[in-house]
Amino acid sequence: MRTRKDGTDTRNKLLKAASEAFAEKGYRNTTVAEICRRAGSNVAAVNYHFRGKDAIYALVWRNAFEEALRVYPPDGGLPPEAPPEERLRALIYSLLHRIMDDGRLGYAGQILLQEMSNPTDVIQRVRRDMIRPLREHTRQVITELLGPDADNRQIGLCQMSVIHQCLAIGFRKGRLPPYILEGRPTPEFIDALVEHITRFSLAGIKTVRKQNKACRT
Amino acid sequence: MRTRKDGTDTRNKLLKAASEAFAEKGYRNTTVAEICRRAGSNVAAVNYHFRGKDAIYALVWRNAFEEALRVYPPDGGLPPEAPPEERLRALIYSLLHRIMDDGRLGYAGQILLQEMSNPTDVIQRVRRDMIRPLREHTRQVITELLGPDADNRQIGLCQMSVIHQCLAIGFRKGRLPPYILEGRPTPEFIDALVEHITRFSLAGIKTVRKQNKACRT
Amino acid sequence: MRTRKDGTDTRNKLLKAASEAFAEKGYRNTTVAEICRRAGSNVAAVNYHFRGKDAIYALVWRNAFEEALRVYPPDGGLPPEAPPEERLRALIYSLLHRIMDDGRLGYAGQILLQEMSNPTDVIQRVRRDMIRPLREHTRQVITELLGPDADNRQIGLCQMSVIHQCLAIGFRKGRLPPYILEGRPTPEFIDALVEHITRFSLAGIKTVRKQNKACRT
Amino acid sequence: MRTRKDGTDTRNKLLKAASEAFAEKGYRNTTVAEICRRAGSNVAAVNYHFRGKDAIYALVWRNAFEEALRVYPPDGGLPPEAPPEERLRALIYSLLHRIMDDGRLGYAGQILLQEMSNPTDVIQRVRRDMIRPLREHTRQVITELLGPDADNRQIGLCQMSVIHQCLAIGFRKGRLPPYILEGRPTPEFIDALVEHITRFSLAGIKTVRKQNKACRT
DNA sequence: AATGAATGAGCCTTCATTCAT
DNA sequence: GATGAATGAAGGCTCATTCAT
Numbered sequence: 001m002r003t004r005k006d007g008t009d010t011r012n013k014l015l016k017a018a019s020e021a022f023a024e025k026g027y028r029n030t031t032v033a034e035i036c037r038r039a040g041s042n043v044a045a046v047n048y049h050f051r052g053k054d055a056i057y058a059l060v061w062r063n064a065f066e067e068a069l070r071v072y073p074p075d076g077g078l079p080p081e082a083p084p085e086e087r088l089r090a091l092i093y094s095l096l097h098r099i100m101d102d103g104r105l106g107y108a109g110q111i112l113l114q115e116m117s118n119p120t121d122v123i124q125r126v127r128r129d130m131i132r133p134l135r136e137h138t139r140q141v142i143t144e145l146l147g148p149d150a151d152n153r154q155i156g157l158c159q160m161s162v163i164h165q166c167l168a169i170g171f172r173k174g175r176l177p178p179y180i181l182e183g184r185p186t187p188e189f190i191d192a193l194v195e196h197i198t199r200f201s202l203a204g205i206k207t208v209r210k211q212n213k214a215c216r217t
Numbered sequence: 218m219r220t221r222k223d224g225t226d227t228r229n230k231l232l233k234a235a236s237e238a239f240a241e242k243g244y245r246n247t248t249v250a251e252i253c254r255r256a257g258s259n260v261a262a263v264n265y266h267f268r269g270k271d272a273i274y275a276l277v278w279r280n281a282f283e284e285a286l287r288v289y290p291p292d293g294g295l296p297p298e299a300p301p302e303e304r305l306r307a308l309i310y311s312l313l314h315r316i317m318d319d320g321r322l323g324y325a326g327q328i329l330l331q332e333m334s335n336p337t338d339v340i341q342r343v344r345r346d347m348i349r350p351l352r353e354h355t356r357q358v359i360t361e362l363l364g365p366d367a368d369n370r371q372i373g374l375c376q377m378s379v380i381h382q383c384l385a386i387g388f389r390k391g392r393l394p395p396y397i398l399e400g401r402p403t404p405e406f407i408d409a410l411v412e413h414i415t416r417f418s419l420a421g422i423k424t425v426r427k428q429n430k431a432c433r434t
Numbered sequence: 435m436r437t438r439k440d441g442t443d444t445r446n447k448l449l450k451a452a453s454e455a456f457a458e459k460g461y462r463n464t465t466v467a468e469i470c471r472r473a474g475s476n477v478a479a480v481n482y483h484f485r486g487k488d489a490i491y492a493l494v495w496r497n498a499f500e501e502a503l504r505v506y507p508p509d510g511g512l513p514p515e516a517p518p519e520e521r522l523r524a525l526i527y528s529l530l531h532r533i534m535d536d537g538r539l540g541y542a543g544q545i546l547l548q549e550m551s552n553p554t555d556v557i558q559r560v561r562r563d564m565i566r567p568l569r570e571h572t573r574q575v576i577t578e579l580l581g582p583d584a585d586n587r588q589i590g591l592c593q594m595s596v597i598h599q600c601l602a603i604g605f606r607k608g609r610l611p612p613y614i615l616e617g618r619p620t621p622e623f624i625d626a627l628v629e630h631i632t633r634f635s636l637a638g639i640k641t642v643r644k645q646n647k648a649c650r651t
Numbered sequence: 652m653r654t655r656k657d658g659t660d661t662r663n664k665l666l667k668a669a670s671e672a673f674a675e676k677g678y679r680n681t682t683v684a685e686i687c688r689r690a691g692s693n694v695a696a697v698n699y700h701f702r703g704k705d706a707i708y709a710l711v712w713r714n715a716f717e718e719a720l721r722v723y724p725p726d727g728g729l730p731p732e733a734p735p736e737e738r739l740r741a742l743i744y745s746l747l748h749r750i751m752d753d754g755r756l757g758y759a760g761q762i763l764l765q766e767m768s769n770p771t772d773v774i775q776r777v778r779r780d781m782i783r784p785l786r787e788h789t790r791q792v793i794t795e796l797l798g799p800d801a802d803n804r805q806i807g808l809c810q811m812s813v814i815h816q817c818l819a820i821g822f823r824k825g826r827l828p829p830y831i832l833e834g835r836p837t838p839e840f841i842d843a844l845v846e847h848i849t850r851f852s853l854a855g856i857k858t859v860r861k862q863n864k865a866c867r868t
Numbered sequence: 869a870a871t872g873a874a875t876g877a878g879c880c881t882t883c884a885t886t887c888a889t
Numbered sequence: 890g891a892t893g894a895a896t897g898a899a900g901g902c903t904c905a906t907t908c909a910t
Contacts, residue, residue: 010873010874011873028245031899031900031901032900032901032902033899033900033901041874041875042874042875042876043875043876043901043902044874044875044876044877044902044903044904045873045874045875046901046902047901047902047903048873048874048875049873049874052901052902053900053901053902117336118335118336119334119335152396152397153396153397154413156394156396156397157397157410157413157417158417160382160385160386160389161382161385161413161414161417163385164381164382164384164385164388165377165378165381165382167381167385168377168378168380168381168384169377171381172377176373177373179369179370179373180369180370180373180374192370193374196371196374196378196425197378199421199424199425199428200374200375200378200421200422200424200425201421202424203420203421203423203424204416204417204418204420204421205417206420207416207417207419207420208413208416208417211416227890227891248882248883248884249883249884249885250882250883250884258891258892259891259892259893259894260883260884260885260892260893260894261885261886261887261891261892261893261894262891262892263884263885264884264885264886265890265891265892266890266891269884269885270883270884270885444869444870462679465903465904465905466904466905466906467903467904467905475870475871476870476871476872476873477871477872477873477904477905477906478870478871478872478873478906478907478908479870479871480905480906481905481906481907482869482870482871483869483870486905486906487904487905487906551770552769552770553768553769586830586831587830587831587843588847590828590830590831591831591844591847591851592851594816594819594820594823595816595819595847595848595851597819598815598816598818598819598822599811599812599815599816601815601819602811602812602814602815602818603811605815606811610807611807613803613804613807614803614804614807614808627808630805630808630812630859631812633855633858633859633862634808634809634812634855634856634858634859635855636858637854637855637857637858638850638851638852638854638855639851640854641850641851641853641854642847642850642851645850661894661895662894682878682879682880683879683880683881684878684879684880692895692896693895693896693897694880694881694896694897695881695882695883695895695896695897695898696894696895696896697880698880698881698882699894699895699896700894700895703880703881704879704880704881
């Protein structure tokens with residue numbers, strides 16, 4: 001005999017099923033029917049509990065994003081007065097782990113990754129809104145590192161240089177050449193990555209800064 | 218009365234139509250029907266002349282890639298003996314233009330970009346095969362810059378750091394914040410970008426090299 | 435804590451909500467869900483209190499019909515001995531107002547109109563049953579006007595001629611050409627209409643009557 | 652072994668199947684699937700040959716309308732100089748037959764009727780455009796009958812009075828009381844109807860005209 | 869008395885591909 | 890060599906109704 005559940009139950013099942021599916025196959029290759037099947041529900045379940053495919057995806061993505069930020073906060077627990085070098089490292093650490101570590105993150109990392117390498121126009125606004133604070137934070141750190149003489153364009157370019165070194169790894173995840181990483185990413189490997197990107201970027205930023213001073217003199 | 222074409226004609230029309238369409242809307246949002254309509258052929262033409270959507274896409278992408286490489290060779294015309302710094306700059310110059318300059322490239326740049334920001338699993342192998350030589354070339358340059366003490370992982374990581382700074386711009390194209398670029402990318406802007414990424418990367422690479430020496434001593 | 439209602443409350447809310455909805459969008463374009471939403475109840479309410487969509491619609495329509503008849507009785511308050519010409523005018527007056535005047539009728543007029551211009555097979559029987567007395571009344575008046583020589587078919591045809599001139603206006607309501615009516619129907623306009631249809635019909639009926647006499651002679 | 656037909660074949664089958672279905676059940680109660688089934692085709696056939704349900708319906712309706720007009724032209728073959736009384740009769744004859752006579756009209760009459768008693772917003776524009784000339788014609792005849800003193804409103808109202816007496820019969824078709832008509836409408840019955848409506852209307856119109864003269868004097 | 873989660877049947881549409889010509 | 894009619898599989902969604910609570 002079937003028992004009518006609480007409703008939260010099915011909803012959560014759906015959410016979980018959707019997370020799994022989206023993580024594995026991305027938005028486009030996941031069908032509503034499959035989500036419902038995985039959740040043991042009827043095809044109409046997604047449309048009942050959420051508004052449709054788009055809506056449940058937006059929710060799933062949002063959850064994943066928030067979960068990732070909760071587990072790996074971008075400031076790494078450092079106070080705003082900490083030296084910007086350390087805050088840069090923390091920031092890189094956070095970003096890399098959000099993308100790579102599915103150990104503690106469950107599907108979250110995968111979902112983020114899927115959206116990143118296969119962007120959907122379904123959540124454009126949500127995504128932009130949630131990423132903005134992160135960008136502001138990064139910008140702040142880089143601004144400090146570049147010093148008072150930096151202009152907006154320089155800040156923007158350095159920001160891109162830093163962030164995309166991290167994302168690069170994400171894109172490549174699972175397709176990394178063996179001499180960089182064998183098998184799944186270990187914590188040690190991620191730490192090594194953090195180290196590399198931090199040093200590389202700090203050197204780059206300092207160069208830009210130096211060149212600025214030279215110009216000004 | 219219609220002239221019996223020799224088949225190359227229709228084929229080329231299809232190829233061109235497909236290029237246009239894929240450039241504008243990407244793989245997934247382009248329908249076979251539309252390609253054929255643009256080519257003035259019937260819906261079956263793609264399947265007849267090629268094997269199907271996947272096949273024509275692979276071909277189109279391949280052509281775009283080769284065209285881009287022809288117009289902007291990665292070595293920038295420099296001999297292999299040129300100083301690695303200059304060859305790095307040439308390489309970055311080449312990559313950036315392949316992605317951003319649709320003036321001389323026609324659809325090619327757009328197609329590459331589409332695939333980059335919306336990767337298809339349809340051409341994975343083709344893509345990997347064609348990119349490999351580029352990677353080898355980059356690797357060579359970076360190896361020289363890092364000096365004899367660098368290990369494979371370091372080389373790989375620096376390679377990623379460099380390449381993905383370039384790709385980042387590609388991803389963002391059209392969505393760059395106004396203080397970085399207003400309107401469409403001008404040659405001057407691309408040159409500035411080349412400059413930034415080159416300096417930033419050289420500084421990063423040198424840091425890695427220095428740190429290696431320190432270790433060894 | 436919510437007060438346990440006695441059930442009449444919710445029921446009435448549903449009825450009112452349904453009236454609104456049906457008046458605005460007609461039977462087919464109104465969903466059970468919307469009715470319940472408007473009534474502040476849950477989706478099952480309609481099925482619980484009534485039998486389903488059909489049943490509540492039948493009820494709503496019946497109510498609207500009765501309300502309209504109450505406000506605009508077909509005899510217009512005239513005694514049965516009043517001259518048939520005046521009773522015809524009263525009858526036309528009543529019918530036109532039932533259809534057009536939503537000022538005093540609330541949703542009733544709209545609902546009647548919706549059903550008229552978009553007939554449902556859901557309430558066929560109810561409708562026929564409720565309309566029958568009206569028809570009898572009209573028939574009586576027309577019979578008197580036609581005189582003793584009229585046969586059933588003539589009576590029936592004249593009845594249709596009269597009634598459908600009125601309904602015509604209803605169908606057209608809101609889509610009347612500007613030289614007939616600008617904006618919403620005013621009482622004066624409706625009066626003018628009553629006048630037109632009455633005169634037109636009386637002339638028609640008299641003609642039929644005269645022709646009958648001629649035949650008989 | 653299946654033979655690929657001409658294409659016109661299937662298209663026509665679909666058109667015919669759609670006509671049947673729409674005639675029997677109206678737009679809303681007809682499913683694309685059923686049309687295709689009746690035509691012995693695949694569910695996608697309608698979308699392939701036409702654009703979708705709406706489009707095939709618009710076409711079917713248009714065909715029905717034109718067919719009806721072809722078989723029963725509104726001027727009944729009379730020259731424009733014929734006395735307006737006769738032209739009115741012809742017009743009524745034409746309209747009534749278009750609606751009632753499915754003997755010579757096939758599904759056309761039914762389809763027109765369906766749309767009339769269950770209007771679709773799918774073909775609003777098409778419908779209005781095709782009906783306009785008819786309206787103009789009717790207006791012309793009535794204007795002549797009303798004489799030079801009639802104003803636009805009077806013309807419009809008389810037009811409605813005339814037309815809707817005809818349509819009334821259409822609405823009622825199949826539900827006519829036995830003393831008006833038993834069984835299916837015979838040509839004789841339709842002729843009698845034409846006679847009734849013509850006389851009734853002429854009397855009405857003359858009354859309006861007389862009253863006008865009175866006013867003017 | 870009332871709820872609301874859950875269902876299932878159905879609908880229209882899209883699209884890559886096939887096949888007879 | 891080329892066509893285009895035809896297919897079938899799938900997809901997202903709507904909605905009246907049911908059922909356990």
